[in-house]
Every structure is written in structure tokens, then in C-alpha cells.
Amino acid sequence: MSGVRVQNLKKYYENVKAVDGIDLEVRNGDLVVLLGPSGCGKTTTLRCIAGLEAPTKGSIFFNEKNVTRLTPSDRNVGMVFQFYALYPHLRVRDNITFPLRAQQVPRTQIEEKLKQVVSIFQLGNLLKRKARDLPPGDQQRVALARAIVRDPSVLLLDEPLSALDEKFREEMRSELGSLQKRIGITTIYVTHDQREAMALGDIIVVMKDGVIIQRGSPEELYEHPQSVFVGHFLGTPGMNFVNVIYRNGAFYIDGTNQNIQLKNEGLMKRLRPYEEKPLIIGIRPEYIEVDIKSETNGYLTITVLTIEPAGRFRLVDFILGEKIFRARVNWDLSIHEGQEINIRFREDKICIFDRQTEEALIS
Amino acid sequence: MKEKNVSHQVMMRHYGISDRTFMLLFILPSLFILLFLIGYPFATLIRSSFYSFSVLRTATAPKFIGVKNYSFILKDAATWGRFLFTGKFVVINVAVQFLLGVGIAYLLQKNFRGRSVILTLILMPMMLCPVVVGLFWKYMLNTDWGIVNYVLQLVGLPKVEWLAKESISVYSVILVDSWMWTPFMILLALAAFTAIPKYLYEAAEIDRASSWFKFRHITLPLSAPVLIIALLFRLIDSLKMFDLVYTLTGGGPGSATQTLSFDLYKRAFQYFYTGEASAYGIILLMVIISLSLVFIRYLNRLAAQNSGR
Numbered sequence: 286m287s288g289v290r291v292q293n294l295k296k297y298y299e300n301v302k303a304v305d306g307i308d309l310e311v312r313n314g315d316l317v318v319l320l321g322p323s324g325c326g327k328t329t330t331l332r333c334i335a336g337l338e339a340p341t342k343g344s345i346f347f348n349e350k351n352v353t354r355l356t357p358s359d360r361n362v363g364m365v366f367q368f369y370a371l372y373p374h375l376r377v378r379d380n381i382t383f384p385l386r387a388q389q390v391p392r393t394q395i396e397e398k399l400k401q402v403v404s405i406f407q408l409g410n411l412l413k414r415k416a417r418d419l420p421p422g423d424q425q426r427v428a429l430a431r432a433i434v435r436d437p438s439v440l441l442l443d444e445p446l447s448a449l450d451e452k453f454r455e456e457m458r459s460e461l462g463s464l465q466k467r468i469g470i471t472t473i474y475v476t477h478d479q480r481e482a483m484a485l486g487d488i489i490v491v492m493k494d495g496v497i498i499q500r501g502s503p504e505e506l507y508e509h510p511q512s513v514f515v516g517h518f519l520g521t522p523g524m525n526f527v528n529v530i531y532r533n534g535a536f537y538i539d540g541t542n543q544n545i546q547l548k549n550e551g552l553m554k555r556l557r558p559y560e561e562k563p564l565i566i567g568i569r570p571e572y573i574e575v576d577i578k579s580e581t582n583g584y585l586t587i588t589v590l591t592i593e594p595a596g597r598f599r600l601v602d603f604i605l606g607e608k609i610f611r612a613r614v615n616w617d618l619s620i621h622e623g624q625e626i627n628i629r630f631r632e633d634k635i636c637i638f639d640r641q642t643e644e645a646l647i648s
Numbered sequence: 649m650k651e652k653n654v655s656h657q658v659m660m661r662h663y664g665i666s667d668r669t670f671m672l673l674f675i676l677p678s679l680f681i682l683l684f685l686i687g688y689p690f691a692t693l694i695r696s697s698f699y700s701f702s703v704l705r706t707a708t709a710p711k712f713i714g715v716k717n718y719s720f721i722l723k724d725a726a727t728w729g730r731f732l733f734t735g736k737f738v739v740i741n742v743a744v745q746f747l748l749g750v751g752i753a754y755l756l757q758k759n760f761r762g763r764s765v766i767l768t769l770i771l772m773p774m775m776l777c778p779v780v781v782g783l784f785w786k787y788m789l790n791t792d793w794g795i796v797n798y799v800l801q802l803v804g805l806p807k808v809e810w811l812a813k814e815s816i817s818v819y820s821v822i823l824v825d826s827w828m829w830t831p832f833m834i835l836l837a838l839a840a841f842t843a844i845p846k847y848l849y850e851a852a853e854i855d856r857a858s859s860w861f862k863f864r865h866i867t868l869p870l871s872a873p874v875l876i877i878a879l880l881f882r883l884i885d886s887l888k889m890f891d892l893v894y895t896l897t898g899g900g901p902g903s904a905t906q907t908l909s910f911d912l913y914k915r916a917f918q919y920f921y922t923g924e925a926s927a928y929g930i931i932l933l934m935v936i937i938s939l940s941l942v943f944i945r946y947l948n949r950l951a952a953q954n955s956g957r
Contacts, residue, residue, distance in 0.1 A: 357854050358856035358857070361856070364854045366850070370848055371872075372865070373848075375865075383857070384856055384857075387852070387861045435855075562911075568914055
């Protein structure tokens, strides 16, 4: 097992810069998630780490050993492909032992290894089935078993859950997470699903257009997004944003005569340099406080557009400064569509972005 | 089911005839042609195989002799000699073409500069007429003034009696047939190889498999059905080998390159033992059909395996 370090990785195709200068460090035993929309270069990065693609530029190190020029087989990585890439004509048993047989591991050792992974993934009753006859969930487990059966130094997972249906995906997600912790293998996990990333990652690396936008623990990314993109991309639903001008301790919302008067002295102090500057403020749905009394000081009054049930909560849509906002309220709050209600943002949770660069000024 | 009935009724209303009749009407013309061109001659063949009869001696009435034609052929040592020779020819010929074809297809899998040009050139021989191929190879392999021996002499090697020496002439026929038909193996093997998804090789690469291991455990099993069909085609074709032998060696020297088909040709159209040749033809047909059945059964088993049952 080893840590992975990626240094200034670039991968250009004819006219596409798939990966454009990535630095990444994965500590031994960590699970790092590469998260981003499709086409952001996360899979290409993973394939470069696996050795399936030759980088245009940059280096890759496993435990400080430069592996950039090594073939996948010399890197000793385990990988689960998006659609598993099981050998369809082979039985489950032969799929799992394939990497061992390819290395001419002695028979008795193969049997022993097989027994181990079979018990981890509970594949006992599937061993004789052909891989092509398995449902996706079983295929996924076989693919994982095949990836870890020979104790790779690094485990690479390319959207391993995307072919599963929602319910099963959540089960497998937690299974995968606990398995990774149990065997303690350094893992790089690629996904476009932010919920998966939040649930699994020790570190999440958000990518967009071939570069890293932000990296950090799930909490860091959630509470302190460094850009509008990250704030919007993470969370279900994502962060709300509205264009404002800061003036004299208050945010004046563009296109309205409403303003948000601040009370937090510290925040106001930090906002002093941005006086009269065009800003974007962001607030997560759960940090919008709702009061249904008719007159409340320091609150904004808005009209409820729609109400959508979401388990224990309800999501309330309303318009603020030409943008649709979503607030998360308790399930039993008695409101109805068209009602005028009062809202307030939790000041310690407001994120402030530059309107030009959309990057965080205060978050 | 319901839909089918509806369309059926519509059909009835429009044409006054049922689907079934309609289908029959389409099939009938070709059925007649088939019956006329294949059914009738075949029936005649079977019939004449039980008679002592020659088309040259029409004055002598055909005489029914039961299975004597068959027993004569099967007891004749010369026939078994032809069988053995043809068997040897087929095995070597098909093996050479299979190994070369699969090997070259394997090399041609990767994309490289000039690949499509090479591919087109390689496929050319297959498109030529066998008689033409036989004739120009006959000239090229001529012992005294053929270009092949000329080139051999240029590099200081002795002349080879390609077509005139008994022990060599078989291999000359195999050489020419392989020159012509290896491309067919290449083409089918290449098609089979390309149909294998690339990600399986990537997975194998990750699994630290060597090239040979990948070929043995991924390429071969996944392309087996197509390869077997190609093999079957070449096998049947080689068993019937006539045209190249006819043009290249004329079955010679002596009877060194007489395949079963050539033997049959001689009995039927040089000696005009029509009855005997008919029986011979039927025996040949049986051999080819039974060999094909073996392959087809294997193929079916493979298909069943692949669909997981």
C-alpha cells in the first residue's frame, strides 16, 4: 500500500485539454474522491494514475517512486471500471482469480486468496456463474473482488456505483466505505455524484474543465466553498445565490428595494473593503430561517412559490432578486403556497463571492 | 398476437389472400429453380450411383447393380490413398492458413501508418479467379524459367522443382492455396478481434496479464465462434480442392497431387465411369456433411455456453 502523488499532470488530446495541470496528494490509506461534472477530466486523471493513458506532461509517484513511465501492470494498481469490464465468458471464480493466474501464483495460494475475498463480498453462491449473466450489483462486487484479490498498492474506482439503481447504490456506498476503512487501502474514487463524494471521501477534490477547483474535507467544502461553482455543485439542493451591493452594514439586493441588515460586527469589519462593490452572497437552504409572524424586525418578506416535501423537511421555493431560492423548513411548519412569510439568513453561514470572478471573498 | 390478427385481416381485405399464401407466392419461383437445378440432378445422381453406366456408351443400357459401385470404391486401395492424401492436404493446408491468418490478424489489430493500404493489398488474392491464380503461379513456379527459381538463384540457392517433384508438389499447392485464402482467415479473425471490447484488455492490463495470457484467455475464447466458422469454410473448401490442382499440376506428377475431387473428376470426365463417379460423389458429400456437422455442433455448444446455459 502506498500514497499517491500527482505533480502538474497534463493530458492533451488533439484539441482538447482533458487535464490541464493537476497536483494531487493522497495519503497512505486515505480515500480521495475526484468529483466533478462529466468532461471535467476526473476519469482521465484516474486513467493516467492507472497507467492506461500516458500523460502529456507531469509525473505520478507511488510512495515517492516515479511511476509515470511504467505500464499499468508494473504499477500494481487495482481498478474497478465504470461498467466493471468483467471478462464476460469467464465464470465469477475465474474472473476473480484472473490477476493471480496471470501472475502464475501457485494454486494453493490462489484458492486461499479466493476464499478471503469471497467471504468479504459474500460471493460464495455465484462462483460458478458466468460474469455476463450477473445483475449489475453482483457484477460490481465481483469487479471489486477482482480488484483487491492481489493486494494492489492503490485502488482506483471509476464511478463504480453509477450502474446501480438508487436504493442499491446507497447500500453499496456504505458497504464500500466501510470496506475501504477495514482493509485500509489507498483509494482514489471518481464520481459525478456529490452525495457519494460527501459520504465516502476523506478528502474531496472538485474538478472542472481539467483543473482542480477546490479540495478539502467534505465539511470544509460544504461550509466554505471557494467558488460559486462548488457551492452550487455540492449539496442537495445546492447553495442559493443572489447579486447584492454591500453598503453601510447591509446587503442591497439587486433589482429589489429589499436589503439585509447585518448585526455581526466581525462580518461587517471584514466586509469593509468591499463597500459599494458588486458581490454575490450565497446561503445554504438549511441556513435560511423562516418566521411566519406578520411583522418581524430584521427579516425579509417573500412570497412562497411552491412547497416540495423532502422527507423530514420541506423545501420552500421563493424569488429573491430575480433568482429562485430554496429554503429548508421543518416538516410541520404550517405554510401554504402564495403565503407571505419572513426569512432571515444565518449571518455566520453567509458566503460572499466576487461577482466578476465568482470566487469566494469571505466564506 | 392481436396485432398480427388485425394486420392479417387487413391483408385479406386488400388482396383477398392470406399472409401464408402471399409468402408462398414469393417463395415459389425460386423454389422451382432450386428444384430444377439441384433437386433433379441430385436425384439423378443418386439413381445412377446404383447402376453400371457410362454416358459415353448410350447404346449399352444402364444396368442396376445395387451397392456394387460403393463397395468397389470403398474396397479400392487407390481410393483410400486419395482419402489419406486429401486428409493430409486438408490438415496441413487449413492449419497453415489458420495459424498465418490469426497471427497476421493479431499483428494488424493495432492501428499504424499504412495499415489500410496493407490490408487492401493482403485481401487482393482472395478476389482473383482461382484458375487465374493457378495459371500464373504455374508460370512463376516453373522449374526452368519461373521467377521464383530465378530469385532463388539470385540469392545463391539451388533451383527447386516446385511442381515437377512428387514430394514437393503437394506443398506447392498448399503454398498457392494459402496465398489465396489466408486473407480470408485474416479478414474474419480481424473482424472477430475488433469486436472484442477494448476495456477488457485494459482490465487485463491492470490485472497484470502478459500479451500471451491476454491472447489465450480473452482474444481466443471471445473470437472462437467466428474463428470456427472460418475454419469450417476453409475445411470444406480444401476438401473440395480441385481448381488449383487442375491448373497447377493437373494432379501430377504421376498422381502425387490428386485430391478426392480431382480423382472424382477423372473418373467422371476422363474415364466416363458415370455410375461409379456418382457413387464417389455421394461418398464425398457424406464426408463433407458429417465433418460440417461436427463443427456445427461444436459451434452450437459454444453459442449455448456463451448465452450462459
